[in-house]
Amino acid sequence: xxxxxxxxxxxxxxxxxxxxxxxxxxxxxxxxxxxxxxxxxxxxxxxxxxxxxxxxxxxxxxxxxxxxxxxxxxxxxxxxxxxxxxxxxxxxxxxxxxxxxxxxxxxxxxxxxxxxxxxxxxxxxxxxxxxxxxxxxxxxxxxxxxxxxxxxxxxxxxxxxxxxxxxxxxxxxxxxxxxxxxxxxxxxxxxxxxxxxxxxxxxxxxxxxxxxxxxxxxxxxxxxxxxxxxxxxxxxxxxxxxxxxxxxxxxxxxxxxxxxxxxxxxxxxxxxxxxxxxxxxxxxxxxxxxxxxxxxxxxxxxxxxxxxxxxxxxxxxxxxxxxxxxxxxxxxxxxxxxxxxxxxxxxxxxxxxxxxxxxxxxxxxxxxxxxxxxxxxxxxxxxxxxxxxxxxxxxxxxxxxxxxxxxxxxxxxxxxxxxxxxxxxxxxxxxxxxxxxxxxxxxxxxxxxxxxxxxxxxxxxxxxxxxxxxxxxx
Amino acid sequence: xxxxxxxxxxxxxxxxxxxxxxxxxxxxxxxxxxxxxxxxxxxxxxxxxxxxxxxxxxxxxxxxxxxxxxxxxxxxxxxxxxxxxxxxxxxxxxxxxxxxxxxxxxxxxxxxxxxxxxxxxxxxxxxxxxxxxxxx
Numbered sequence: 001x002x003x004x005x006x007x008x009x010x011x012x013x014x015x016x017x018x019x020x021x022x023x024x025x026x027x028x029x030x031x032x033x034x035x036x037x038x039x040x041x042x043x044x045x046x047x048x049x050x051x052x053x054x055x056x057x058x059x060x061x062x063x064x065x066x067x068x069x070x071x072x073x074x075x076x077x078x079x080x081x082x083x084x085x086x087x088x089x090x091x092x093x094x095x096x097x098x099x100x101x102x103x104x105x106x107x108x109x110x111x112x113x114x115x116x117x118x119x120x121x122x123x124x125x126x127x128x129x130x131x132x133x134x135x136x137x138x139x140x141x142x143x144x145x146x147x148x149x150x151x152x153x154x155x156x157x158x159x160x161x162x163x164x165x166x167x168x169x170x171x172x173x174x175x176x177x178x179x180x181x182x183x184x185x186x187x188x189x190x191x192x193x194x195x196x197x198x199x200x201x202x203x204x205x206x207x208x209x210x211x212x213x214x215x216x217x218x219x220x221x222x223x224x225x226x227x228x229x230x231x232x233x234x235x236x237x238x239x240x241x242x243x244x245x246x247x248x249x250x251x252x253x254x255x256x257x258x259x260x261x262x263x264x265x266x267x268x269x270x271x272x273x274x275x276x277x278x279x280x281x282x283x284x285x286x287x288x289x290x291x292x293x294x295x296x297x298x299x300x301x302x303x304x305x306x307x308x309x310x311x312x313x314x315x316x317x318x319x320x321x322x323x324x325x326x327x328x329x330x331x332x333x334x335x336x337x338x339x340x341x342x343x344x345x346x347x348x349x350x351x352x353x354x355x356x357x358x359x360x361x362x363x364x365x366x367x368x369x370x371x372x373x374x375x376x377x378x379x380x381x382x383x384x385x386x387x388x389x390x391x392x393x394x395x396x397x398x399x400x401x402x403x404x405x406x407x408x409x410x411x412x413x414x415x416x417x418x419x420x421x422x423x424x425x426x427x428x429x430x431x432x433x434x435x436x437x438x439x440x441x442x443x444x445x446x447x448x449x450x451x452x453x454x455x456x457x458x459x460x461x462x463x464x465x466x467x468x469x470x471x472x473x474x
Numbered sequence: 475x476x477x478x479x480x481x482x483x484x485x486x487x488x489x490x491x492x493x494x495x496x497x498x499x500x501x502x503x504x505x506x507x508x509x510x511x512x513x514x515x516x517x518x519x520x521x522x523x524x525x526x527x528x529x530x531x532x533x534x535x536x537x538x539x540x541x542x543x544x545x546x547x548x549x550x551x552x553x554x555x556x557x558x559x560x561x562x563x564x565x566x567x568x569x570x571x572x573x574x575x576x577x578x579x580x581x582x583x584x585x586x587x588x589x590x591x592x593x594x595x596x597x598x599x600x601x602x603x604x605x606x607x608x609x610x
Contacts, residue, residue: 073500076595080493083602087486144483146540150490199544202534210532220527220546220553226534227546 004071011078012057019085022092023050033099036108038127041161042095046088052157053081077154084151091139094129094168102174103128106464108183110413113467114245115187118363119370121194124163126187130171134257136182137168138189165190177456178421179257181242181249188238191363197237198230201352205229208351212344221339228281229349233356235282239289240360243296247376247414248306248317249421251293255313260286260320268315270322277323279330279346288328290320292353296360301377302418305384311425325350376414383411387419387462392433396458398465410470413463420459424452482605484547485598491516491542492595499571499588503581514572517587519543520552524565527553551601555594564590 026043035043060066060074108128116122131137141164148160167186173179192198205226213222242250255261263286265271276287283289294317297303306314331342366372383400386409390397397416399408411419423429431442433451440447498513509517515538523543526533534544543549556564568590570583 073497076493076496076592080489080595080599083486083489083599086603087482140483147483147487147490150494196539199534199537199539202544206532206534220549222530223526223533223549224546 056155184242188241
């Protein structure tokens with residue numbers, strides 16, 4: 001029978017092989033492709049952590065006459081390091097897949113610049129990776145970084161880079177523009193985590209639940225409900241944060257991805273449906289989320305102008321806006337265990353809503369040195385119509401000339417994306433564009449799709465141009 | 475939708491925290507000195523969470539900012555591990571690590587805490603390793 005030292009040495013060698021198989025992908029990557037700087041930082045971090053993990057294992061194995069108890073302890077270190085590397089494993093290839101040619105680079109630059117308008121996040125950057133799921137993800141850095149650093153501490157390795165978020169986008173949408181307007185929601189999750197807002201909200205939710213529900217309500221079950229409400233709070237905060245950052249483009253992308261227009265009847269009125277009004281343990285109902293997004297669109301000055309758009313996307317927003325908070329339910333379709341009243345849970349959540357808005361305003365406000373998030377609606381209103389006019393004529397709207405002989409105006413990325421998305425969702429715009437182009441058929445969904453993609457490309461090009469121009473000016 | 479990728483982070487976090495506690499407890503058992511502030515906080519958070527589970531006392535108002543027990547999955551794991559020690563007053567035993575002045579009692583408490591946090595580490599790690607689905 002082998003002794004414990006021999007066994008643990010073999011375990012360590014096995015982990016060494018596993019770690020190398022991950023870090024080698026970062027070290028020996030294809031030289032023909034390039035990556036955004038934050039991704040390069042991630043690869044360096046992984047390579048350094050791998051080197052430290054391997055040297056730690058070697059050093060531990062070389063300690064002479066290790067007691068059996070210490071060998072067993074090392075075996076458990078190896079188990080937890082393997083699990084930790086298993087966690088890292090899930091990100092390395094997705095980040096490698098997302099090179100600069102497979103990301104909407106200019107759009108992301110514009111988005112990050114907008115995010116950095118928030119004073120406390122002025123030096124935050126993001127790594128983007130590809131996900132195989134049709135979904136957008138944010139890795140909770142508030143949770144992930146301390147754990148990554150804890151893993152690193154075992155092997156005396158590097159700390160995970162500061163002020164670096166990690167966001168996953170569907171691999172198929174790497175060249176899309178409109179649907180990627182959902183990304184700011186993920187930035188909201190980053191903010192929520194960085195500012196430890198979940199913990200703060202959990203305290204308030206717990207206090208409210210205790211006063212709403214029976215005091216003898218079991219602690220474990222209560223934690224489950226607190227988590228459920230905290231999930232709703234976080235998702236809603238992220239939605240509203242995205243609207244504040246991005247304007248109505250986020251809401252339109254939301255309606256598009258979730259097919260929220262299925263809530264409409266043939267007259268674009270609300271089609272009653274219990275399913276559409278039901279909270280689930282992770283998310284508020286889509287219509288509830290849209291309803292709250294409209295409230296921010298109103299307060300930020302987007303709504304009045306947007307309502308003029310001839311689009312079922314906008315009608316969906318109107319329908320959501322006309323519902324009442326009390327129309328929404330929890331535990332109707334999936335009855336609870338009857339140990340609590342589900343209505344009280346929704347009541348608690350509704351009681352927290354003003355705090356979410358307050359927190360949003362606080363986070364996006366400026367400080368003595370920086371003004372905070374600039375009003376995107378103003379930027380859109382001042383140049384939106386002209387941007388759409390350029391798109392109608394198939395012209396990239398990088399520099400706008402309001403009148404003949406006037407000086408060119410350079411629109412902001414936020415104005416470009418909102419004007420372009422509004423143009424795209426207006427049911428008459430694309431058919432009109434196609435009617436002016438030879439050999440196209442406005443009833444052909446292939447043609448409509450092709451020219452919609454062109455609109456996205458012209459907008460992306462314009463964003464790229466205005467970012468370059470802005471850099472030049474600075 | 476628009477989810478955060480956090481499902482398996484919670485279990486891994488708990489496993490790492492429990493591992494850190496076990497390492498600190500091992501050092502304490504050998505040295506016989508005072509628990510450091512990190513270990514004291516870890517023990518207090520475990521006690522607060524167990525108290526909230528068993529008596530319905532508030533949880534989030536009392537936890538430290540770095541607590542390992544801040545979501546249902548982690549609390550549930552704690553509950554599962556506690557139930558694996560039937561007839562044992564887990565809270566009282568863990569409390570002796572930082573409170574008891576009697577060295578013999580304290581030593582017993584530390585030995586129990588190592589057993590408890592090792593079980594927590596294993597359970598959390600098991601959950602993490604199963605969190606990728608049903609491939610194998």
